[in-house]
């Protein structure tokens with residue numbers, strides 16, 4: 001490992017900033033530090049930044065994986081910023097060192113912890129093993145392959161019961177991810193089934209959202225929640241409210257009510273939690289294992305460590321784990337950090353401002369809600385706004401062009417950008433070639 005990248009201070013001024021995780025928060029912090037006279041090292045377990053809001057489109061064949069991933073080294077070329085590919089295994093706050101899985105240590109003067117969250121399986125090993133989820137690129141590609149594999153499998157399945165199981169796609173969780181994923185799968189079927197699978201009657205296919213609460217996308221006002229439900233149903237999907245999935249063995253979903261449902265595919269979109277590793281990190285842990293920080297996002301006992309994004313729990317309350325919170329927390333943390341070296345004025349305490357939310361409901365339809373202006377609506381104009389905003393937020397011209405090409409194919413020619421079934425590495429061994 002080269003000396004600079006390993007964190008040895010080339011400036012000799014004791015301004016080594018190490019950023020753990022290069023997601024929305026970590027990368028925003030690294031970009032905000034581009035022109036500052038500090039030495040920045042970003043550590044991430046993967047070599048690319050992942051635009052998670054469009055992951056479901058990789059799973060539903062709308063986008064190629066390459067469109068939502070940008071290599072860190074391409075982004076961090078300018079300024080005194082470096083990238084290390086490595087998995088963080090721990091932090092020693094007394095010695096001010098980060099430990100990596102290759103047994104190396106990385107010294108810091110200021111540490112920004114932005115390791116994000118992981119899928120919340122509520123400690124259920126069987127669901128963890130058998131359900132599909134959407135967190136990384138591999139998971140999204142695996143889910144797409146699973147959906148395509150299920151169509152292939154059912155298309156030559158003589159047993160009607162088993163065929164129905166293969167054609168039953170369930171999504172646990174009626175939040176934004178669950179709803180977007182369900183609508184995406186339904187849209188994929190509207191394109192693929194009549195064109196490529198004449199042997200499957202679309203009426204045999206079930207796409208069902210299993211929601212514990214009494215409405216979809218509960219963070220939206222009631223009329224928009226209702227609009228989302230109606231849209232899912234208009235696309236041919238079903239919604240079950242007030243159901244709690246207790247187990248899934250790969251063929252049968254069991255509910256806490258005692259009921260069960262035969263289905264081969266369960267997508268788990270029931271929330272996120274802090275990665276297990278965070279339990280050993282310094283600082284008190286709050287809701288969902290998040291690290292409690294002060295109103296400048298610092299761990300009170302170790303003010304040279306700040307926590308950003310999904311992992312941070314500021315004193316003002318629990319925030320939604322979304323990209324705007326990650327971005328705002330990162331920008332604020334950087335200003336506080338620079339102020340601690342007299343490189344910038346100290347900002348006022350951190351306050352999160354909710355810029356609003358959007359959820360896509362398949363092609364040409366979305367809901368959006370902007371609480372600060374008291375407006376929200378559903379329809380094509382919301383979808384156009386969503387499209388424009390997401391295109392603007394994708395990093396890099398190359399990624400934007402790839403996205404535009406895929407979307408052109410999806411939306412103008414009513415096709416799917418990606419219909420390749422890669423050898424899946426999912427939970428179900430039957431997916432493997434010959435399985």
Ligand SMILES: Cc1cc2nc3c(=O)[nH]c(=O)nc-3n(C[C@H](O)[C@H](O)[C@H](O)COP(=O)(O)OP(=O)(O)OC[C@H]3O[C@@H](n4cnc5c(N)ncnc54)[C@H](O)[C@@H]3O)c2cc1C
Nearest residue numbers: 021023024025045052053087088116309310321322323326
């Ligand atoms: C499918 C999906 C859809 C979403 N859609 C939206 C949306 O539409 N709008 C919205 O606002 N939010 C959305 N979110 C939430 C949003 O993506 C997160 O709130 C945001 O990414 C949090 O930013 P972060 O920087 O804290 O974590 P992340 O962006 O998750 O980044 C964490 C980084 O840490 C790295 N990392 C983790 N552990 C280690 C380790 N041990 N060692 C080294 N590196 C590690 C990861 O590789 C990753 O790059 C979505 C999330 C998902 C999963």
